[in-house]
Amino acid sequence: TVVPPCCSQDMGHPVPVIHHTDLYHPHNDPDDHWDLATLYGLMTRGNIDLKGIVIDHPLNAAKESNEPTWGDPALCAVGQLNHLCGSAVPVVVGSSNPFDPDTDYASSGSAGSGVDFLLQTLEESLEPIAITVTGSCRDIAIAGKAAPDLFQEKCRGIYLNAGTGTTDQSKGANQEWNVLLEPEAYRAVFEIPCPIYWVPCFEAMDFRVATYGSYWTFNQREILPALSQPLQNYFLYALSRSEDPKWLRYLDGKPDPDLMKQFSAQRRNMWCTAGFLHMAGLICDMEGMIHFADSSVESVFSFEPISMTLGSGGVKDWRSDPQSTDRFIFKVRDVERYPCAMTAALKTVLSEIAPSEVKVRIEDATGPLVSRTFAILKDRIEHRCSARVIESASDAEIVLTIDADL
Template structure:
């Protein structure tokens, strides 16, 4: 694909090593596999409780996912800029975290550098909390509004009640995002029943086994997944990928089931549809101009009016009036997950080589 036609993307992710939730590695792989996306930076959205071991922390000590990105760089022959964000939630709606330690500033400084240096506005994907983008917006609101075409946020719930996981990581940042006026493309992680319901029209969740998702990948990419999913502590981070894509570590990962939420947002950003082809379900570019009439699993972004309250709950209604916010919708049904799994596997096999 011609460079001029690609979509500049800044990917904000709570990817850790060892993983806190391994879907983040699959999200990164999806970004890398979509040729329509030009990855400008990966920003690590970290939270203190995951960086220290119990009892002070959540469970085990983790690092930001710098190693998986460095490994992917090696496999692709690229150099993806990375930065690490602040560890603690915003303290107020005006907190731009400029008083935090220097080691917590690199993600915000990198985001500002990318926005200042680009002649083409960028998309921002968020698969964690909104902390990095919110703090950046509070430092330079005009710049962010001018240079961000859309915020593809995977967080929150369409229903009132308990806050969804990603929102709990920084409720104030989530409020800043919704109050910013930035164009939000909202892919809620939870709906009326839970964050794990595969049925609803607004639901993004689906799941599949690692065996289904990773079948057919080259050994070195299998090793990349195995290194991350197993939380490997091997110091030979490049050589390990040649070894871990086969044998006991690889085999022991196959039966595990992986919950996913963010895939649709990344694929839709790239302008692709979920299409049944003669080879099975695939993520394909829009074929309507060619006169083809493929079978689709339809999805869409509906215009909404949205208001966030003091507790980070979003109230929304569909609207026909001009609005900058859009909400994900799809044809309901649990079979969506089987179609997504088949299509994601094909995307990874076709483009990770």
């Protein structure tokens, strides 16, 4: 197993991360909302330090469809999770201009806010940063061509969630969605002089769990009902393609039972969870328990050192190469147990995103006394601590559930 250079246990503090995504509202595929919440969960656990989020320009993915069926970058989703986690992760929108392999980006000036943000964040960081790519490769490719030396010095690894493990054209080699968004940019990422952790979305384009593909699926009822109510509302807002402009207040109160029933019954395709864990210096055992990457337990996934040959459309060929130190491919070590393990791990990470609780024990209390005590505590918390009480439990124990940013 390749132990990532960004192992949080070795570093003694969270791994700095930039997340690049095609996150929209209304969504194209809501797996991106699950992925974003996963990163916030890892940040809440103390495994990563999310330095920023770059969202693909909405017209990026419309090249073959003229007009996208999805909405604009989901800045509201970032705002919701920032609020729930008491954080202030910055978000920018990527370039609207396609990657041009013949352009000298190093001398052509600004290439857009997304690229500028990437380069500035790398430049100002005191330590190398990990980058996740779960959408188009456009901004990463432009940034890598503009400042290859900066990536060599300051990027500890690019986790590239794109492509297929197979190189057989008859099985869909280089025909995966994220590749087709911009094939030349996809190819260019592999030329950036930093470690590349390649996470093919599929082994072949058949939506099956396989050895060299990260794809897995779960039923949303396995996780959604177990999450905190504000986080449930975050998902319901995205899954229902809500048009409610009050996206922050949508997090309040009880989740809509009809929407919970509707969306708990749906299956969700996923691709990025294992790569996120590895990036954070973590592994997942066969039962879905999370451990530090240098643990002796057997992980359900690994990264295999490889050497590769590039073609005009992306990866032409690759082979296992134990001597490689900067190119790796994702590998499922147990195809049968991988989906259940990922489901358990995802549930564990997302369970970290929950409101804070303050418990007050009242001995031999009567109902009216508990109610009056709760009212007093609620008033003091809301007016003196700039927090808002969401719910309570009665009887002899009062539970005040408050916003996490207290």
